Amino acid sequence: MAVLPKIQELLDNAVILKQKLTAVNFKPNQTNVREALAMMTAKYMTDIDYTVFAIDDTVLNGFYPVPVRTYVPNLTKALPVAVFIHGGGHMAGGISVYDGIVRKLAKTTGHIIVSVDYRLAPEFAYPTGIEDAKAAIRNVFAILEERKIQYLNKDLTIIGDSAGGGVCASIVMDKEFVATHAIKHQVLIYPSLDYTCSLPSTDAFGEGYLLEKSKMQYYFRSYFQNGEDARQVSPLHGEFYANMPKTMVIVAEFDPLIDEGILYQKYAAQVGVDSELLKVSGVVHAYLMLENLCTDECNTTYQEIASFLNK
Numbered sequence: 001m002a003v004l005p006k007i008q009e010l011l012d013n014a015v016i017l018k019q020k021l022t023a024v025n026f027k028p029n030q031t032n033v034r035e036a037l038a039m040m041t042a043k044y045m046t047d048i049d050y051t052v053f054a055i056d057d058t059v060l061n062g063f064y065p066v067p068v069r070t071y072v073p074n075l076t077k078a079l080p081v082a083v084f085i086h087g088g089g090h091m092a093g094g095i096s097v098y099d100g101i102v103r104k105l106a107k108t109t110g111h112i113i114v115s116v117d118y119r120l121a122p123e124f125a126y127p128t129g130i131e132d133a134k135a136a137i138r139n140v141f142a143i144l145e146e147r148k149i150q151y152l153n154k155d156l157t158i159i160g161d162s163a164g165g166g167v168c169a170s171i172v173m174d175k176e177f178v179a180t181h182a183i184k185h186q187v188l189i190y191p192s193l194d195y196t197c198s199l200p201s202t203d204a205f206g207e208g209y210l211l212e213k214s215k216m217q218y219y220f221r222s223y224f225q226n227g228e229d230a231r232q233v234s235p236l237h238g239e240f241y242a243n244m245p246k247t248m249v250i251v252a253e254f255d256p257l258i259d260e261g262i263l264y265q266k267y268a269a270q271v272g273v274d275s276e277l278l279k280v281s282g283v284v285h286a287y288l289m290l291e292n293l294c295t296d297e298c299n300t301t302y303q304e305i306a307s308f309l310n311k
Contacts, residue, residue: 003209003254004282006293010044011284015208028218030122034092041097041289048100052107056095057143061135067117068136069095070143071106078150080157080309082185083140084115085133087162087192087286089219091121101288105159108302109309112151113159114140118167125225126233133167137181157185157309158245162257162286163219165191169235169264172244179243186245187305190252190285193236194260195220201259209254211285216256236260240271247275248308250301255285278304 003011053072058065073079084102086093095117106113118132137156144151160168165188172178172186197216206213224233231237247268251261258279265277280287280297291298 001253001281003284004294004297007282007284007287007290010290010293011208011210014210028215030091030120030222033089033219034120037088037092037289038097040286041100044293045100045289045291047291049103049107052103054099054103055147057147059135059139059143061132064119064132066119066132066135067095068143069099069102069115069117070147070149071102071113071115072149073106073110073112075149078152079110079112080152080155081140081144082109082111082113082157082159082309083133083137084113085118085158085160085164085167086115087160087164087189088120089192089216090126090129090163090166090223091219093120093164101161104302105305109306111157111309112144112149114143121219122222122225126223126228127170130167130170134171134177137171137177137183155182155184157187158183159187159189159305160191161189161288163192165189166193166235169193169238170233173235173238175241175243178245183245185248185309187248187250187308188261188264189250189288189301190255190257191249191261191264192216192257193234193264194257195224195230195234196237197230199259199263202256205254205256205258205284209256209284211256213256236264236267240267240273242272244268244271244273246308247273248278248305249275250278250280250304252283252285252287253279253281254283257285276308 086098116136118129249265268275
């Protein structure tokens with residue numbers, strides 16, 4: 001299948017813009033990376049459900065107050081709980097950028113979702129973002145109890161897209177943490193799991209398909225600032241174990257990250273983890289943020305996540 005026509009038009013325009021920027025020796029930095037993601041999402045994801053109740057809090061990671069936002073689709077009944085960890089190459093994204101996506105996840109899945117505004121690179125290098133996410137997980141039920149929000153039980157789901165999927169998978173490699181905090185499900189949406197950038201799809205779709213290999217390498221240089229071994233810190237190359245959370249991996253057909261997502265689900269299944277793979281045709285990386293260009297594919301994705309979590 002080819003890239004969906006509306007997305008292909010976006011890709012064609014992106015090529016023209018890249019040529020113009022190259023001509024003036026454009027250089028990426030944290031500001032323009034963050035603006036680009038925010039502006040793209042604001043332009044192409046406009047159907048936002050403001051009927052979902054949302055309230056802000058903070059949780060402490062050491063002395064730092066990590067902002068979190070709790071989304072509750074139904075205040076009259078006890079619901080299961082998930083923590084959402086956003087994408088953006090470890091450099092961009094945040095609660096506000098992902099507000100529409102998390103509202104849809106909460107409404108579609110019938111879950112309370114706590115979205116985490118973890119600290120970003122290059123100001124805060126690896127593993128600060130992971131530790132901020134863990135702080136949110138440690139405190140999620142205390143937040144709900146303080147707000148008198150009913151929850152079903154203390155079994156937890158973690159959901160992350162792109163870099164946030166990588167954070168989720170990194171957390172899952174900590175067996176003791178997973179057991180202590182009863183993380184029973186993880187949903188990885190076009191996750192970034194292999195920091196070596198060495199799989200075939202990274203080259204096959206690494207130019208001209210929105211997320212480019214050169215930009216990925218820039219993100220990772222900004223995130224890993226202390227000589228970390230790329231393979232050693234990659235969740236794809238970590239230890240898979242039978243008691244991992246039930247896992248859903250969602251991959252996009254024309255995404256440089258598709259191979260690592262497919263392999264992650266395969267490795268999880270090989271050690272006996274209840275896992276499934278959803279491959280979405282005709283779309284590129286970050287397609288949930290391009291909802292106006294691929295509405296059916298986005299709606300299907302939300303429904304499949306709901307089915308997985310509510311079996």
